[in-house]
Amino acid sequence: xIAKKCPKINALILTxxxxxxxxxQWRRSQTMNNIILTxxxxxxxxxxxxxxxxxxxxxVVAVEDGVQALEKARELLPALIMLDVMMPQMTGFEVLxxxxxxxxxxxxxxxxxxxxxxxxxxxxxxxxxxEDYITKPFSPNELAARVRKVLLRKGGT
Amino acid sequence: MQTxxxxxxxxxxALTFVVALVSIGLVIHKAVNAQEIRRRQRLYTHYSxxxxxxxxxxLPPIPSNARTSAIFKQYENLLxxxxxxxxxxxxxxxxLHREMLRGVLVDFARDLSGDAIDRLIYCFYSLDFxxxxxxxxKHKHWWVRAQAARDLGLxxxxxxxxxxxxxxxxxxxxxxxxxxxxxVSLAGVESLRTILRLTRRMSMWTALExxxxxxxxxxxxxxxxxxxxxxxxxxxxxxxxxxLAVIGFVSAVDPLRRLAKTYPSITVRAKAxxxxxxxxxxxxxxxxxxxxxxxxxxxxxxxxxxxxxxxxPAALPALIPRLEHGTLQEQIAAARAIAATGPAGMDExxxxxxxxxxxQRAVCLxxxxxxx
Numbered sequence: 001x002i003a004k005k006c007p008k009i010n011a012l013i014l015t016x017x018x019x020x021x022x023x024x025q026w027r028r029s030q031t032m033n034n035i036i037l038t039x040x041x042x043x044x045x046x047x048x049x050x051x052x053x054x055x056x057x058x059x060v061v062a063v064e065d066g067v068q069a070l071e072k073a074r075e076l077l078p079a080l081i082m083l084d085v086m087m088p089q090m091t092g093f094e095v096l097x098x099x100x101x102x103x104x105x106x107x108x109x110x111x112x113x114x115x116x117x118x119x120x121x122x123x124x125x126x127x128x129x130x131e132d133y134i135t136k137p138f139s140p141n142e143l144a145a146r147v148r149k150v151l152l153r154k155g156g157t
Numbered sequence: 158m159q160t161x162x163x164x165x166x167x168x169x170x171a172l173t174f175v176v177a178l179v180s181i182g183l184v185i186h187k188a189v190n191a192q193e194i195r196r197r198q199r200l201y202t203h204y205s206x207x208x209x210x211x212x213x214x215x216l217p218p219i220p221s222n223a224r225t226s227a228i229f230k231q232y233e234n235l236l237x238x239x240x241x242x243x244x245x246x247x248x249x250x251x252x253l254h255r256e257m258l259r260g261v262l263v264d265f266a267r268d269l270s271g272d273a274i275d276r277l278i279y280c281f282y283s284l285d286f287x288x289x290x291x292x293x294x295k296h297k298h299w300w301v302r303a304q305a306a307r308d309l310g311l312x313x314x315x316x317x318x319x320x321x322x323x324x325x326x327x328x329x330x331x332x333x334x335x336x337x338x339x340x341v342s343l344a345g346v347e348s349l350r351t352i353l354r355l356t357r358r359m360s361m362w363t364a365l366e367x368x369x370x371x372x373x374x375x376x377x378x379x380x381x382x383x384x385x386x387x388x389x390x391x392x393x394x395x396x397x398x399x400x401l402a403v404i405g406f407v408s409a410v411d412p413l414r415r416l417a418k419t420y421p422s423i424t425v426r427a428k429a430x431x432x433x434x435x436x437x438x439x440x441x442x443x444x445x446x447x448x449x450x451x452x453x454x455x456x457x458x459x460x461x462x463x464x465x466x467x468x469x470p471a472a473l474p475a476l477i478p479r480l481e482h483g484t485l486q487e488q489i490a491a492a493r494a495i496a497a498t499g500p501a502g503m504d505e506x507x508x509x510x511x512x513x514x515x516x517q518r519a520v521c522l523x524x525x526x527x528x529x
Contacts, residue, residue: 044205044264051209139271140213 035059035078036147039069039095040113041087045136049082052140053147066090070098073105080151083130085114085121093128100129109150113138200257204239208261211235211280212273232279240284259286259308266311274313281312291320294336299329306332310339318343325355334363338370346374349381359392364399371400379406386412394420395428402432410438417444427459434463442469449475454484461490468497473505480509481517488517492524503528 036058040046046062053060061076063069067089073081081099083092090098092112099105109131114121122133131150134143216231239258243251262284266277281287293305294317306324309317321343324336337356340348349371356363371378378400385397398416401409410433417429430448433441441463448460449472461479464472472494479491495502503525510521 042264042268043202044209044261045268047202047205048209048212048265048269051206052213055213055215136268137270137274139269140273141271 033077033079035061035076036080036082037061037063037069037072037076037078038082039063039066039087039092040082040084041065042084045084048140049143052144056144056147058147066092066095069095073099073108074102077104078108079154080109080111080147082111082113082147085112085118085125093124096125096128096130109154111146111150197253197257200254201261204254204258204261207239208265208280211239212265212269212276229279232276233283235276236280236283243284255284255286258284259289262286263308263311266313278313281314282316286312287314287316290314291317294320294324294332299327299332302327302329303331303335306335306339310335310342313343315343322351322355325352330360330363334366337363338366341370346377346381349374349378350384353381353385353388353393353397356393357390359390359396364392364396367396368400368403372403376404376406379404379408383409383412386416391422391425394425398425398428398432402435405436407436407438410436410440414441414444417448423453423455427455430456430459430463434459434466437467439467439469442467442471445469446472446475449479454487457483458487458490461487461494464494465490465497468499469494470498470501473498473502476502477505480520481513485516485520488520489524492520493527496524496528 034057036053038046038049038053038060040049040062041064043064046064050060050062058079061072061078063072064087066083066087069081069083069087070090072078073095083095085092087095092114096110096112099108099110110129112122112125112130112133113136114125114133115136118135122135125133131153132146134146214235216235219227219231243254243258246254262277262281266274266281269277287309290305290309294302294309296302296305302324306321309321318340321336321340325333325340327333327336333356337352340352352367359367371382382397382401382404385393388394388397394416398413401413413429413433413436417426417433420426420429430445433445445460445463445467446469448456449464451457451460457479461476461483464476476491476495476498479487480495483491492506495505506521506525510518510525513521
């Protein structure tokens, strides 16, 4: 419609370079990593995060402890990792340290989930290289917004 | 001989049989337990999934001027499948399902905020958990009552306020503590009046927990704390004094003055004097100076310490005799109070350090060194 009314735009769209750009963008969107790995030992919260982020269009992989989180992170190289600080086997901090020590996972942004009033936990996490944090109790919408923000900052979806 | 052998053999066989029977019983018991745990786990997972959906599913927008009932109707529609499922179950089974469902709701309430919590509260009401929990506040086991109080607080059930207030007089302290926290989360700072009025012999733990709430609301709590100074329970009065000193609101000085002068208990009077020092208001000076000459050594010492915090030059003439003739503790406190008055006080300390007795010299030199 616009192209019919504006022949100049029509001409632009038809240029090979513009077509090339469109194809590249489409290919990128098809292959773009939108996997989010979430590690949370509390089942109800794990389900809720899974549900919320799936609804937002992400592919969510949920695990229940730190060891599994590390394994999955190395295997999937997700776009973002959400780590609960208090977890069995390995704490969120231990997983974070291991992720930052590994060349392949170092650049993956990490969002920490921590209990309210644990300011020292937040500071420690940020110092260790976490991208952002969210404190419990949290609003599911806020969670989704923070995930979006972190991914945008890292140039993801 | 043969008979004896037969008896021994019979006993051995019987014992082996009993041991085997008990072992089998234990194995069965363990298996049943494990099955029950798995069943509960399955139900928890089931309801976690269902409620994650109920809490997060997008609802069609309704006009801003629509009645609250329109929103509730939307929430109610989300609950229909769960209610149908519960209704279809036999009573024993339904009880277990409801127990797991309540657990899921409470766990969500602990970790969530925002819009989700509104739906959660509605679900708690609609599934009739509120009445059930209120009823549990009268349960014979204290731990059940304490948990019911905690859950009612977590799920912001204002309807439970009266029942929770009654639970403040529960014979078990844990129930009272949980009820207190629940009331604060339901009714906010105003609840402090009722809580203080109904609290008897406040424990350290209770004081600690309540102080967190008081500090959270800050200066808003001052009127309630000042009212608390007139309550009959001494532990509550001491708590109110401590909190007024922590918050540091100067309007508390007058009630503290009154308390320091007239309260029957020396402990409370000493605490009020200490609080006046921490508040650091000049209006307390004359009263604190008068306490320097009080016959009670505890009040004298507290007054000297309070003057040391305030730094009152007008008190200098009254402080010098205490430095010269008081007990060692009083002498140290008086020297500190004298030093806090400024250059004139420091000169006085140097004078006594040069010409006083051995102990006076030691005290003065110690305080001069302290001040650098």
